Amino acid sequence: MAPPRVRLGDLSVGFIQPLSAAVRECGHDPLPLLLRYGLDAARMAEPGARLSIPRYMHLGHAAITLCNEPALGLSIGRLGHMAQAGLAGVTAAQAPTLGEAARTLLRFEPLYASNYRGSSTFVEDSEGAWLRFYSISPYNAYNRFVVDSVLSGWLAQLSPLAGGRLTADRLQIEFAAPAYSDRYQGLCSTPVQFGADCNQLHLDQGLLEKRNEQHCASTWLQLLQLCERELAQRTRVRSLGERIIHMLGPLLSGGREPDLEDVARALHLPSWTLRRKLAEEGSSFRTLLNDTRRDLAQTYIRDTALAFGEIAYLLGFASAEAFQRAFKRWTGLTPGAFRREQRRLG
Numbered sequence: 001m002a003p004p005r006v007r008l009g010d011l012s013v014g015f016i017q018p019l020s021a022a023v024r025e026c027g028h029d030p031l032p033l034l035l036r037y038g039l040d041a042a043r044m045a046e047p048g049a050r051l052s053i054p055r056y057m058h059l060g061h062a063a064i065t066l067c068n069e070p071a072l073g074l075s076i077g078r079l080g081h082m083a084q085a086g087l088a089g090v091t092a093a094q095a096p097t098l099g100e101a102a103r104t105l106l107r108f109e110p111l112y113a114s115n116y117r118g119s120s121t122f123v124e125d126s127e128g129a130w131l132r133f134y135s136i137s138p139y140n141a142y143n144r145f146v147v148d149s150v151l152s153g154w155l156a157q158l159s160p161l162a163g164g165r166l167t168a169d170r171l172q173i174e175f176a177a178p179a180y181s182d183r184y185q186g187l188c189s190t191p192v193q194f195g196a197d198c199n200q201l202h203l204d205q206g207l208l209e210k211r212n213e214q215h216c217a218s219t220w221l222q223l224l225q226l227c228e229r230e231l232a233q234r235t236r237v238r239s240l241g242e243r244i245i246h247m248l249g250p251l252l253s254g255g256r257e258p259d260l261e262d263v264a265r266a267l268h269l270p271s272w273t274l275r276r277k278l279a280e281e282g283s284s285f286r287t288l289l290n291d292t293r294r295d296l297a298q299t300y301i302r303d304t305a306l307a308f309g310e311i312a313y314l315l316g317f318a319s320a321e322a323f324q325r326a327f328k329r330w331t332g333l334t335p336g337a338f339r340r341e342q343r344r345l346g
Contacts, residue, residue, distance in 0.1 A: 007052070007116065007299065008052065008054055008115065008299055008303070009052070009053040009113070009116055009117070010052050010053060010113070011050060011051060011056060011112060011114070012048075012051075012085070012086050012113065013044050013046070014085065015051075015149075016044060016051070017044075017080075017084055018078075018079040018084065018149075018153070019059070019076050020034065021076075022076045022079055023066065023072075025075060025079070026066075026067035026069055026075075028067060030063070033059070034059075036062070037058070039051070039059075048086075052303070054299070054303035055303075057142040057143055057146065060072070060073070060076075060146065061141055061142045061145075070141075070145075070178065073144065073146065073148030073149040073152070074183055074184070074187075076145070076148075076149040076152070077148060077150065077153035077154075077155070077156055078152050078153075078156050079156070080149070080152075080153040080156045081156065081160075082157050082160075084112075086111060086112045087111055087112075087223070087226060088104065088108035088111045088227060091104055091108065091223035091224060091226070091227050092104040092105040092108075093160075093161075093212075093214070094212070094215060094219050094223055095212055095215065095220060096211065096212055096215045096220065097208065097209055097212060098161045098162055098208055098212065099129065099203070099207075099208030101158060102122060102129070102203065103122045103129075104224075104227075105157065105158075106121060106122045106131060107122065108227045110231060111227065111231060111234065115136070115249075116248075116249030116250075117134055117136055117249050117253075118134030118249065118250045119134060120132060120134060120150075123200075127202075127204060127205060128203050128204040128206075128207070129202070129203055130198075131154050131201050131202075132198055132199070132200040133147060133150045133199040133200065134199070134250070135174060137253075138310045138313065138314075140305070140306070142304065144178065147174070147199050150199070151171065151199065151200075151201055152187060154201065155167065155168065155187060155201070161212050161214075162207065163210075166207070167187060167188055167189050168187060168188045168201035168203060169188070169189050169190060169202050169203065169204050170190055170193070170201065171188035171190075171193070171200075172192075172196035172197070172199065173194050174196055174197070174199050176194055177192075177194040187201075240274075240281060241281055241283045241288055243267070244263055244288050245288060245291075245292055247263060247267075248263075248289065248292045249296075251266075251316075252293070252296075252315055253314045253315070253316055254316065257289070257316045257317070257318075258316060259285075260285045263285065290330070293316075293326070294327075294330045294331075297315060297323070297326075297330070298331070301335055301338055301339045308320050308323065308324065311335070323335070
């Protein structure tokens with residue numbers, strides 16, 4: 001059986017609602033923009049409908065350009081609410097405490113958004129907890145707004161449980177301070193740290209323990225059961241090879257190629273056992289790695305505006321030249337020729 005093709009990820013069309021509201025807030029009609037991306041009323045109302053990550057980034061960039069507002073991502077997040085995260089959001093809104101709501105929202109993230117680069121995490125410490133959004137570097141005009149909308153959105157989604165506007169006590173962002181850095185005021189009670197190691201915000205223990213006045217124990221537990229079933233169904237994989245393909249995304253990038261030992265450690269298996277099990281499936285680690293890189297390379301070139309050096313970095317190549325040689329070997333075309341061909345066809 002051929003391994004599944006790798007996708008960059010997708011997210012619920014529910015998240016188009018705050019984007020539309022942000023465009024409208026800037027004095028523009030979002031409908032022509034949405035229709036350009038195939039998001040008519042029927043599509044927006046389709047149960048479980050998802051939008052690919054590259055398409056969402058292009059839509060967001062187009063909205064920023066239309067509004068001439070580089071900080072639009074912060075407005076998108078501010079205008080978000082729990083229901084836009086679907087079943088996970090509705091469940092989080094019934095959590096007994098604000099902290100449990102945050103944990104639920106991030107734990108069930110695959111129900112409303114997925115990205116091969118990783119997943120968001122709820123990381124507790126002695127003073128409270130970090131809500132951490134995974135890295136989507138390198139950053140550019142197409143993806144900075146995603147970080148802004150996610151971090152701002154978490155605060156907006158949790159604010160009703162706080163009984164008012166919620167702010168973080170610390171806020172860290174991977175990219176350098178943008179020209180609109182003053183617009184982050186109000187999200188955090190302390191200065192925002194740019195150029196950080198992670199995209200994350202911190203909530204103190206007192207906030208996390210705040211009781212949810214709308215909590216109903218029986219409804220909460222029933223919704224949790226539904227989320228668990230949906231998560232099991234969505235994350236189910238059929239083979240060891242598929243599990244490895246899902247793991248390779250976070251292991252790639254940074255100019256370093258992951259090896260069999262990296263994956264074996266993550267799976268808590270001896271490397272020789274992993275090699276044998278893959279052979280029993282008629283595959284090998286090298287085949288899975290090459291197929292994953294090839295699929296991701298074609299998707300990046302076709303669906304994003306990333307430079308080839310940036311794509312090389314994301315796929316774990318030591319240099320752009322090494323990536324270009326590999327791509328020519330895989331497809332018979334240079335990355336530049338492949339991009340031109342895709343644009344001609346599209």
